[in-house]
Amino acid sequence: MATPEASPLGKTSAYIDQYDAGLLFPMERKGKRDEIGINSNALPFRGVDVWNAYELSWLNPRGKPRVAIGEIFIPADSPCLIESKSFKLYLNSFNQTRFDSVRAVVEVMERDLSGAAGGPVRVILVPLSQMGHSADISTLPGENLDELDIEVEHYQARPELLRADTSQEVDEVLHSHLLKSNCLVTGQPDWGSVLIDYSGPRIDRESLLKYLISFRQHNEFHEQCVERIFQDLRRHCDTRRLTVYARYVRRGGLDINPYRSNDEAFVVDNWRLVRQ
Template sequence: MTILESNTPEHSLLGKPAPYATQYDPSLLYPLPRAGKRAEIGIAGEPPFFGADLWTAFELSWLNTRGKPQVALAHITVPCETPNIVESKSFKLYLNSFNDSRFDSADEVRARIRADISEAVWRGAAQASTVGVRLVLPEEFERERVAGLEGLSLDRLDIDCDRYTPAPEYLSAAVDEAPVTETLVSHLLKSNCLVTGQPDWGSVQVRYSGAQIDQAGLLRYLISFRNHNEFHEQCVERIFMDIWSRCRPVKLAVFARYTRRGGLDINPFRTSHPQALPGNARTARQ
């Protein structure tokens, strides 16, 4: 067993006391392989989707060379083809290790984050690439947008709900009728942390072309994640695969924006066809 294969959520610092590092320490990052959870949803080789995990770090600070604190927001884009994700508590501890460390410039901080996250998410891969990192400095804060997810709200439907673990059998599509193209949105997505069981709140957008998906069934399905324990990235991939296999759309994209925890939000996007990533504008709840 390789060192990375021994990395499991249970062995991470999730749910455990952890001291804050006083100096910059990239070794705090804890990568977790994507393969195991993907195998659970029927992905053995290359996944049938493209996309990325869009992270926002709201609690980034460091010292300049004179010891004066600096602050920024960070937008980090992790391609979904990376073999690993980074466990979020380790990401938080890593970012906090910048707090009392001195750097020459914001560009140096950005370069360190890019190199460290890239190494963690590509660790073990035959070929590696880099993640995207953009720092937003205080003079640019007012440009950060708050925007709702575009689409027809599923939450308008008056339905009965009694299943709170994933129920893909709720999904169906009108295969005998004319195909449609539509965008559907719900703010009722909730799942739980895989290790601690703490609640994760999110909004989800489903864009598709193909046989019209039964909206009430889709809403019941999304609500059925309410007591399900998985990380954000894994939930979105499960949603994508269930809709893809049961409703058989010609095109499909699933985007979820989860509320922040520990100064971090994670917003996974998965699409069946190459396209530009959605804008990383936070929702009102984030």
């Protein structure tokens, strides 16, 4: 099975502008899930990785460029995630390739991405002329934690920082824009915002913010960080209903927004935040 070190990350890559599905680089989710105690055969959550592609273009049958914004939904129960640089290289390979229609591009992408991920991937392509107000900037719901006056000492993921008051039951939504982690291979920074929607013992807000900040020098992919946060909150705070949804800042024309939830009623909105 492919390893992160074998991916295109951190390596010089040729710009290939003719369609090539072989550029996609899938990686098994199982290894990282085993590391944090998630059984890949009995996931404690449902979820999806929502990708937004802002640099997407191809040629129509007469050679005229078309541009669109892509929304790609990769199910969390697929055996593989797709490494982001390979995804970018794959999208670049459409640039000088002719397609009969938008529908034809969607069908090719859904086929290739589903094959790489090992599960059904859904693709929506919206021409820029049709975007309208769907591209408006949103804000995360719930209470923001970022102005809490805390002292921070830890910058590697520390679940033991989390505390919850078992005498007080709550149902609340919290969020922070102070999430930062680093790429597992290159160590380059990944900036994000995270939403936590839960019920159960009241999570101490200061401990939660310290915990989220402790990812600041932690090296993992976006999807893995979100699953780690989900698992840590379940274990250390005894949450019953829990959703963790991160919105990461785009890199190379792509943003990745994983959500994991055990709440059947939770509906995923593909918000666009100010940094996206």
